[in-house]
Amino acid sequence: GAGVSQSPRYKVTKRGQDVALRCDPISGHVSLYWYRQALGQGPEFLTYFNYEAQQDKSGLPNDRFSAERPEGSISTLTIQRTEQRDSAMYRCASSLGGVQGGGYTFGSGTRLTVV
Amino acid sequence: DAKTTQPNSMESNEEEPVHLPCNHSTISGTDYIHWYRQLPSQGPEYVIHGLTSNVNNRMASLAIAEDRKSSTLILHRATLRDAAVYYCILRGTSYGKLTFGQGTILTVHP
Numbered sequence: 001g002a003g004v005s006q007s008p009r010y011k012v013t014k015r016g017q018d019v020a021l022r023c024d025p026i027s028g029h030v031s032l033y034w035y036r037q038a039l040g041q042g043p044e045f046l047t048y049f050n051y052e053a054q055q056d057k058s059g060l061p062n063d064r065f066s067a068e069r070p071e072g073s074i075s076t077l078t079i080q081r082t083e084q085r086d087s088a089m090y091r092c093a094s095s096l097g098g099v100q101g102g103g104y105t106f107g108s109g110t111r112l113t114v115v
Numbered sequence: 116d117a118k119t120t121q122p123n124s125m126e127s128n129e130e131e132p133v134h135l136p137c138n139h140s141t142i143s144g145t146d147y148i149h150w151y152r153q154l155p156s157q158g159p160e161y162v163i164h165g166l167t168s169n170v171n172n173r174m175a176s177l178a179i180a181e182d183r184k185s186s187t188l189i190l191h192r193a194t195l196r197d198a199a200v201y202y203c204i205l206r207g208t209s210y211g212k213l214t215f216g217q218g219t220i221l222t223v224h225p
Contacts, residue, residue, distance in 0.1 A: 033212060042202060042215035043159060056212060091158050103149070103161030104213060 002026075004107035006092050012113045013082055021077045021110045025094030032075050033104065034067055035091045043091055049075060050097060082114045119203045124220040127193045135188040135219055137203030142183050147206045149213060150177065150188045152199040159202065159215070162188065198223045 005024040013019050025032050031050050035043035045059040051072040060066070064082075069075040079086055089111050093104040120138040127133040139148065150162040163170055163177045165186075170177040176189040190197055202218040 035215075042200075042218055045212045045214060048212055059212075093159075103164065104151075104159070105161065106158035109158055 004092055004094050004105050006090075006107035006110050008110060009108065010111045010113075012115060015084060015114055016081055018078065018080045019082055019112065021079075021090050021092075021112070023075045023077070023092030023094075023107060025073065025075070025092070026105055027073075028096070029094035029105075030097035031095045032069055033093045033095075034075070034077050035093065035106075037089045037091055037109070046077070079112075082112075084114045087112055087114045119205060119216060121201070121203050121216065121219045123217065124222065126222045126224065127190075128224050129195060130192050133190040133193045133197070133221065133223075135190075135201050135203075135221065136185065137187070138185045139203070139205055140184045142205055143207070145207055148177065148179060148183075148186050149204045149206050150175070151202045151204065151213075151215075152197075153202070153218070154196075154199045162201075164206075193221075193223045195223050195225060197221065 004026055007022045011019055033048040034046040036046055037043045047057040047060055047067050048055055049069040052069050064080045067077045089109045091106055091109045093106040095104045147164050147166050149164040151159045152162050153159045163172055163175050165177045165179055169179060178187045198221055200218040200220050202215050204213050206213055
């Protein structure tokens, strides 16, 4: 596609429910990244993939958070047993990858509210 | 990740040049210098990146000090649309993450 697509744009869920956030990267982009952003703060890294392989998950806050990219394209970030502190904007980005360090393209994000 | 230091905020007038500084004294020889900006209510947007030489593109110019311990993002003629948070980030040559700091809030006055 023309850009990175995230769905849903907004998600309101009750505390304790599981949520799945979807990211559809730019076609052909090797690397896919998940970030979380609180209001007034810079994006906070969660995890990233090259193709289908999860390369770094050091930013995932705890074991309620998981991510997958089974076919090396679309990725899903899952939060189990949501808590109010999980409320934030969740952003996905993709890039061509490679050692020259090209730019990321970010999606519009999913605003998650846990009530 | 090597750390960058940016001013919290800067102001400019419309149609004037803006020089956004970034210090990165612990940069390693293989770190690329990336700049992103984030407009209100939008996701971060790639601006420019470089390694050693100055770089120009349609959005901005990047001036890198000879010792690479600092860099400056130059917006040649600021517009109201350039009002955003600007992030200076170092990225190594591995397929690594970008680590965002607090950035510089740029205000552009008409």
